[in-house]
Amino acid sequence: MNLKTIRIGLWGLVILVCLVGAGLYLAPRAPAKTSFGGGTYALVDENGKPVDQNMVIGQPSMLFFGYTHCPDVCPTTLADMASWFQALGPEGKNLKAFFVSVDPERDTPKVLKSYVSAVSDRITGITGTRPEINKIIKAYHIYTKKIPIGTDGDYSMDHTAVVFLLNSKGKYDDTIDYGATPSVALAKLRKLISTS
Amino acid sequence: MKIFSFTRLAFMALAVLATPALVSGAGAADTPAASVKLGDLVISDAFARATLPGAEVGGGYLTIINNGSAPDRLLAATSPSAKKVQLHSMTMVGNVMKMRPVVGGIAIPAGGSVAFTPTGFHIMFMGLNAPFAKGSQIPVTLEFQKAGSVKIGLAVGGIAATAPAAN
Numbered sequence: 249m250n251l252k253t254i255r256i257g258l259w260g261l262v263i264l265v266c267l268v269g270a271g272l273y274l275a276p277r278a279p280a281k282t283s284f285g286g287g288t289y290a291l292v293d294e295n296g297k298p299v300d301q302n303m304v305i306g307q308p309s310m311l312f313f314g315y316t317h318c319p320d321v322c323p324t325t326l327a328d329m330a331s332w333f334q335a336l337g338p339e340g341k342n343l344k345a346f347f348v349s350v351d352p353e354r355d356t357p358k359v360l361k362s363y364v365s366a367v368s369d370r371i372t373g374i375t376g377t378r379p380e381i382n383k384i385i386k387a388y389h390i391y392t393k394k395i396p397i398g399t400d401g402d403y404s405m406d407h408t409a410v411v412f413l414l415n416s417k418g419k420y421d422d423t424i425d426y427g428a429t430p431s432v433a434l435a436k437l438r439k440l441i442s443t444s
Numbered sequence: 445m446k447i448f449s450f451t452r453l454a455f456m457a458l459a460v461l462a463t464p465a466l467v468s469g470a471g472a473a474d475t476p477a478a479s480v481k482l483g484d485l486v487i488s489d490a491f492a493r494a495t496l497p498g499a500e501v502g503g504g505y506l507t508i509i510n511n512g513s514a515p516d517r518l519l520a521a522t523s524p525s526a527k528k529v530q531l532h533s534m535t536m537v538g539n540v541m542k543m544r545p546v547v548g549g550i551a552i553p554a555g556g557s558v559a560f561t562p563t564g565f566h567i568m569f570m571g572l573n574a575p576f577a578k579g580s581q582i583p584v585t586l587e588f589q590k591a592g593s594v595k596i597g598l599a600v601g602g603i604a605a606t607a608p609a610a611n
Contacts, residue, residue, distance in 0.1 A: 316496070319503030319569075320534050320562045321541045323496060327604035362498035367603065397530065397545045402570060409541040426536055427563070 284420045287387035291348075291376035294361035299374060301387075304418040307342045308444040310437075311412040313390045315351035316363045321409045321426060322347075323367075329411065330368035332433055336441075343441060345371040350392045350407045352381045388412065413437070416444040482594040484512025485552065487586065491608040492569075492598040493562075494578040502526070502576045504567035504584060504598045509557040517589040518558075519549040525582050527571030534566060543568075549589065562606055567598075576600045 286301065293299050304311065310329060314322035329345050336343065347364050349355035352375045355363075360373030375381070385392055393406040411424040413436060421440050424433045479488035490506035510516055521529045531546040550565060552558050560566055567584065569576075576582060581597040588594075601609045 316499055317501050318541075318543075319493065319501050319566060320543075321536075323493065323499075324562060324604045326496075327602075359498040363496045366496045391540050395542075395544065397532075397543075397568075398528065398570075400528075402528070404543040406540055406542045408539050409536065410539045423539075425539065426541070 283387075284389065285387055285414065285418055287383055289376070289380045289383040289387070291374050291380055291384065292357055294357050294364060294373035294375075296357045301384075301418070303346065303374075304344075304414050305416070307344050307416055308421075308440045309414045309418075310343065310345040310424075311348065311388065311414060312346070312409075313348045313350050313385070313388070313392075313407055314409065315349050315405050315407070316355050316359055317351065317404065325409065325411065325426065326364065326367040326371060328428075328433065329371055331430065332437055333368060333370045335430065335434055336437060339441060340437065342444075343370075343437070347371055347373050348384060349373070349375040349381065350385065350390065350405050352376055352378055413440045415440065480594055480596045482586075482588070483591040484514075485510055485516060485588065485591050485594075487594065487596055489559075489608050490584075490596050490598045491605060492567075492576050492582045492600045493605050494600050494603045495572060495576040496603060497575065499575070500571060502569040502572055502582075503562065504569065504582060505560040505562065506567075506596065506598070507557060507559045508552050510552045510554055513554050514590065515554045516552045516591050517549040518552060518586060519589055520587045521567045521584050522587070523569060523582060523584045525573055525576075526569035527573070528569075529584070530568045530570065532566050532568040534562075534564065536563075552588075562604075578602060 288301050291299050312325055312329070314325065316322070326347065333340055349360060355375050357373070357375055360375055364371050364373040390408045391406065395404050395406055397404050409426050413421040413423065415421045422436050424436055479486060486509040488507050492502055492504040495502045508518065518531065521531060523529050531550060532543055533546055534541065534543045546565070550558055558565070578600050580600045582600060583595060583597055585593055585595050599608055
């Protein structure tokens, strides 16, 4: 084997590594952009009743991910949603709202029910096993991260905190950002309802 | 006759106007002051949010003004109303909510102020001894590096209160 053969072989190897590397780099990105929502998951609502991916089918929905050990964003968003329902009145009679826990270890159906139903009977708390919650978190591209606070196992959850608006087919329509003014939120909801 | 009735009307109007003043005047003696002074520091706008049933945590908010020429630092908060109390920061990074315990306290700049609000710092109550009920008071002791300690009552407002309830 002469030097030239070795050199050609090495360059061939370099090209091969580059191609494989590029393939690995690009491959997982493609599907992430094509789907939002959907997927399959088996969860329970605040009454312990089984629900799945079809909960967002058949009517326009608001979907929010949160947890009950959350002093600022989660109660605020629940109160906002309740006020939007009130402002919409009969116009929003088919609209549903779901508060999906990103902390199912602490948010049992019972805890969720007392927490959510104190704000509005129009919002349904959703929880489930960790693997199934992870499936819905993934389906909606929700960022979550467990953050230890203190030494006794206490933790908070970083999480995506926008309200997703889904049409009656369960497809993405819009989002309402945290702190959106009532007029902005209501305009988006009215558009969702009229086009669903 | 006409004059008499106008006079009576004026007295009635005065009585109606004076009532809230009398009521709030009477109430002020029982409730802690809305603002507390500690050396160069003034702590005001103290409130907490009512907690939802089943919630094990609550948030408290206030404003600290430093009228002095030297900076101070809020080191800790304690309260008999919860098993643990921490100072937290809450930030929205893009659409992601991030909550962190504050390490090393919060600087109160000389001649400046720091506001704890539902979109920034909060006093985090963990393991509540009882739900925070609207209209009640949550006693808190604040510990500063230089100014020492002071006790203040957080007036509990609604579940999504963004400011102390107007009296």
